Amino acid sequence: MNILILGSGGREHALAWAVLQNPKCDKLIVAPGNGGIGQIAQCAAIDAEDAGQVLQLVSDEAIDFVIVGPEAPLAAGISDALRDAGILTFGPSKAAAELEASKSFTKMICDASGAPTAGYARFTEATPAKDYIRQQGAPIVVKADGLAEGKGVIVAMEEGEALAAIDDMFGGAFGGAGAEVVIEEFLEGEEASFFILSDGKTALPVGTAQDHKRAFDGDEGPNTGGMGAYSPAPVMTDAIVQKTMDEIINPSLAEMAKRGTPFQGVLFAGLMIKDGQPKLIEYNVRFGDPECQCLMLRLGAQALDLMLASAEGRLDEIAVNWADDHALTVVMAAEGYPGSYKKGTEIKGLDALPETSSEMCFHAGTKREDGKFLATGGRVIALTARGTSLKEAHSKAYAMVDGVDWPEGFNRTDIGWRAL
Ligand code: AMP
Ligand code: GLY
Numbered sequence: 001m002n003i004l005i006l007g008s009g010g011r012e013h014a015l016a017w018a019v020l021q022n023p024k025c026d027k028l029i030v031a032p033g034n035g036g037i038g039q040i041a042q043c044a045a046i047d048a049e050d051a052g053q054v055l056q057l058v059s060d061e062a063i064d065f066v067i068v069g070p071e072a073p074l075a076a077g078i079s080d081a082l083r084d085a086g087i088l089t090f091g092p093s094k095a096a097a098e099l100e101a102s103k104s105f106t107k108m109i110c111d112a113s114g115a116p117t118a119g120y121a122r123f124t125e126a127t128p129a130k131d132y133i134r135q136q137g138a139p140i141v142v143k144a145d146g147l148a149e150g151k152g153v154i155v156a157m158e159e160g161e162a163l164a165a166i167d168d169m170f171g172g173a174f175g176g177a178g179a180e181v182v183i184e185e186f187l188e189g190e191e192a193s194f195f196i197l198s199d200g201k202t203a204l205p206v207g208t209a210q211d212h213k214r215a216f217d218g219d220e221g222p223n224t225g226g227m228g229a230y231s232p233a234p235v236m237t238d239a240i241v242q243k244t245m246d247e248i249i250n251p252s253l254a255e256m257a258k259r260g261t262p263f264q265g266v267l268f269a270g271l272m273i274k275d276g277q278p279k280l281i282e283y284n285v286r287f288g289d290p291e292c293q294c295l296m297l298r299l300g301a302q303a304l305d306l307m308l309a310s311a312e313g314r315l316d317e318i319a320v321n322w323a324d325d326h327a328l329t330v331v332m333a334a335e336g337y338p339g340s341y342k343k344g345t346e347i348k349g350l351d352a353l354p355e356t357s358s359e360m361c362f363h364a365g366t367k368r369e370d371g372k373f374l375a376t377g378g379r380v381i382a383l384t385a386r387g388t389s390l391k392e393a394h395s396k397a398y399a400m401v402d403g404v405d406w407p408e409g410f411n412r413t414d415i416g417w418r419a420l
Contacts, residue, residue: 010331039368193268212229325387334409
């Protein structure tokens with residue numbers, strides 16, 4: 001079959017890599033793709049959020065199946081446009097993508113389904129929001145309601161910081177995303193990323209991971225999109241997975257179906273676990289980045305079969321064939337990220353890195369020019385390895401980091417510390 005993946009990050013490179021392992025894939029196009037993806041698949045320079053351009057590409061290239069990578073096209077309704085045109089699509093409808101696009105929507109689903117989450121209140125004006133913060137005290141968490149590229153969450157350890165966040169959000173720092181604010185109870189515990197596929201009726205867990213959000217070693221520095229990850233997450237024991245399915249995932253999905261907006265695609269639950277009790281921090285309606293790089297290395301070719309089963313409503317007929325393995329990914333980012341950084345610097349050594357079923361350099365923000373790889377983004381490459389132990393995956397991934405010659409880049413040296 002002919003397959004189109006929408007997106008341009010490390011997540012999409014990993015998805016493309018896994019899809020290509022599967023003999024069902026005859027032709028793969030990634031739109032818009034990036035320099036690394038262009039080494040393994042055809043890239044198409046279109047706007048993935050523009051339904052007209054996507055439908056044109058689908059028709060020109062006789063695409064049979066579309067996999068939507070990032071949240072923005074989903075929130076813009078790309079899956080609806082594709083399904084209306086009769087195209088098999090992996091990804092939730094615009095209505096179901098509200099689970100990521102609106103934090104207050106997710107809270108409403110939690111309330112209706114009884115899923116445990118942080119206590120909260122919603123505000124559209126600064127004065128009552130500030131009164132609430134003063135009354136609750138710090139630590140406290142302030143969130144812009146809408147999509148803010150992972151930057152709309154302020155975990156305030158002091159009251160002043162929370163009050164300043166209110167001024168920023170209602171002052172327009174996050175545009176329309178901050179017109180409504182959710183103020184949340186601060187949750188303590190250990191975080192984990194949990195991924196399930198849903199076809200609207202059946203939910204199938206496809207892996208757990210732990211992300212590293214802070215920019216620098218020791219979990220210091222500003223929050224980022226994620227500087228590295230490993231899978232599985234030891235905190236997600238079989239018992240916690242079952243509890244999460246019973247108390248959070250299945251009730252939320254049942255509530256979505258009951259509302260007439262069943263969720264189809266990958267649901268990514270950000271969880272906080274304390275004393276054996278998982279609580280929902282947030283939902284995302286896509287694979288995590290860089291968690292996806294670990295998951296795809298572990299799932300390999302079956303990732304396509306699983307996504308097809310989700311899109312075709314056959315998840316009750318399929319199981320994940322797990323190997324007893326571990327994967328770890330180290331992100332290299334441009335010096336300055338998540339603040340401002342230089343673009344266009346050359347990354348050397350990538351062509352000499354191993355490319356095997358257990359070692360891959362996934363590109364997040366590169367372009368190929370005159371035979372060179374140039375950095376085009378903040379997070380630029382994700383060096384990902386798999387092994388029979390986390391320790392083995394760790395040493396293989398860091399051996400790849402050592403093979404990269406990029407003076408303008410940086411990476412964390414402690415990915416996996418909690419589990420190692
Ligand atoms: P989010 O964008 O919702 O994933 O939030 C970004 C990060 O902020 C999360 O990964 C957590 O580390 C942290 N965070 C969000 N909500 C809370 C909360 N209620 N309590 C503690 N930490 C939180
Ligand atoms: N790595 C976290 C995310 O993709 O949201």
